[in-house]
Amino acid sequence: MTHTTVPLTRRRAGETLRRDAWWIQPAVVFLVLSSFVVYATWAAFQNAHYTAGPYLSPFYSPEIFGDSPHAWFGPKPGWWPGWLPFSPALLILPIPGLFRFTCYYYRGAYYKAFWADPPSCAVGEPRKRYLGERYFPLVFQNIHRYFLMISVVFLGFLTHDVWKAFWFTNPAGGVEFGVGVGTLVLALNVVMLTGYTLGCHSMRHILGGFRDQFSLKPLFRVPYRCSTCLNAAHNRWAWTSLLMVAFTDLYVRLCSMGIWVDVRIL
Amino acid sequence: MEATFRIWRGALGSGTFADYRTETSDGMVVLDAVHDIQATQAPDLAVRWNCKAGKCGSCSAEVNGRPRLMCMTRLSDLDLSKPVTIEPMQAFPHSRDLVTDVSWNFRVKHQIKPFTPRTPDAADGTWRMQQEDVDRVQEFRKCIECFLCQDVCHVLRDHHLHEEFVGPRYLVYTSALEMHPLDTQERRDELRKAHGIGYCNITKCCTTVCPEGIQITDNAIIPMKERVMDHAFDPIVKLVGLMTGKVAGP
Numbered sequence: 001m002t003h004t005t006v007p008l009t010r011r012r013a014g015e016t017l018r019r020d021a022w023w024i025q026p027a028v029v030f031l032v033l034s035s036f037v038v039y040a041t042w043a044a045f046q047n048a049h050y051t052a053g054p055y056l057s058p059f060y061s062p063e064i065f066g067d068s069p070h071a072w073f074g075p076k077p078g079w080w081p082g083w084l085p086f087s088p089a090l091l092i093l094p095i096p097g098l099f100r101f102t103c104y105y106y107r108g109a110y111y112k113a114f115w116a117d118p119p120s121c122a123v124g125e126p127r128k129r130y131l132g133e134r135y136f137p138l139v140f141q142n143i144h145r146y147f148l149m150i151s152v153v154f155l156g157f158l159t160h161d162v163w164k165a166f167w168f169t170n171p172a173g174g175v176e177f178g179v180g181v182g183t184l185v186l187a188l189n190v191v192m193l194t195g196y197t198l199g200c201h202s203m204r205h206i207l208g209g210f211r212d213q214f215s216l217k218p219l220f221r222v223p224y225r226c227s228t229c230l231n232a233a234h235n236r237w238a239w240t241s242l243l244m245v246a247f248t249d250l251y252v253r254l255c256s257m258g259i260w261v262d263v264r265i266l
Numbered sequence: 267m268e269a270t271f272r273i274w275r276g277a278l279g280s281g282t283f284a285d286y287r288t289e290t291s292d293g294m295v296v297l298d299a300v301h302d303i304q305a306t307q308a309p310d311l312a313v314r315w316n317c318k319a320g321k322c323g324s325c326s327a328e329v330n331g332r333p334r335l336m337c338m339t340r341l342s343d344l345d346l347s348k349p350v351t352i353e354p355m356q357a358f359p360h361s362r363d364l365v366t367d368v369s370w371n372f373r374v375k376h377q378i379k380p381f382t383p384r385t386p387d388a389a390d391g392t393w394r395m396q397q398e399d400v401d402r403v404q405e406f407r408k409c410i411e412c413f414l415c416q417d418v419c420h421v422l423r424d425h426h427l428h429e430e431f432v433g434p435r436y437l438v439y440t441s442a443l444e445m446h447p448l449d450t451q452e453r454r455d456e457l458r459k460a461h462g463i464g465y466c467n468i469t470k471c472c473t474t475v476c477p478e479g480i481q482i483t484d485n486a487i488i489p490m491k492e493r494v495m496d497h498a499f500d501p502i503v504k505l506v507g508l509m510t511g512k513v514a515g516p
Contacts, residue, residue: 011424017331017351104488108468118420121471122331122356130425134464142495201484205492213447215396231484 011124044089052255102144192241199230323412415472431462434472441486
């Protein structure tokens, strides 16, 4: 049998014989991610209305420097350059932001939605040149695991914020145990973020995925299986936790502004 | 009811779509319709097929623009009020009609370091393995080599980087070897350099089209990317390896 090599032809941008509305998914991803980035950037630069009672917005937690009682080291440091806008959130948000930016799931989603690389499966691409994640700059996506590790520490801070959200100041000036809707919102936010973080592909690797034989190291078995279980729905955790963290900030913000009233359950 | 099938006809890359109308009935799949057309209207229509049960991986094509096995695509799942388009896979050189030359895949397979087991565990030359150690690998053994994942991968399909990227099928194959509890071979350097794992940008199209439901991206490619990261990039893993005297890895 003889073989004749035939050059492959390249399809034009957007060219496909697919009949379904393939553009809906990338369009929704584009819309939701863009909206989140715009809202988070706006909220981060506000430097106001990020606390309400015992609640602290996750965008501003941990508050390293700031004007609220939650601040670790008091107000804005004197050495902060005057020309540089200050907000406690600007010190924090890059970490979870880069954790999500380098997340394997989001990468696949935004390469399609923002770079059309490809626009969708089996749909022609607009660019001829392709470097993938093999070369600069996208080779730096490999640092995902470091942002994961820092994000795990941040989960601890957010959990501590939930604990503090159980303690309300009473009219006599004392502190009493209580549960408000905001407490539940903050707690649900931590649950979502934990599901997203522990199901991360890098976490799955660290917790045992790097091993070939679990039978020799049974300590890795359960953590790996739990992470694998969460990882199976990583995309859902990614979206729900993203929306939840934005809603939590919005809840605290609107309560702080007096637009919403936090209802005490206990 | 009668339906129209718009089938790619031609050889060696050139050709055009030709319309065929044929009777359809309950339970028919696309391959049945193609066979019907071949038997009654186009005896020279070239189509590769074998088992008609979704297990041989021969009848891969693109039905309404989506890479699929023709024998597993039910007509009842398609809109028959419009012509059903059937074209050959786009990531491989075209031979004739619906047939493509997939031999590149077999050449790629030869480049991957073969299974290299450790010395046998028992005197009779046999090994002992635990089921939990081969669970992950067994998922990859379901692959029927239909090459739909290769076809839909934009690195091969749109960018034609066949010389630099082995494609999802062979990243799955390498994963099966790398994760195998008996295997002792080191393939991470090749994965990064010769096999071009960095070209994969995790769009999960390969997972979407896999007729065996293999979680190609999540269970094979990303774990390999992480292992390559351990091996090639991660200074902490390297430092731990230096301190403990162990080379990073399983």
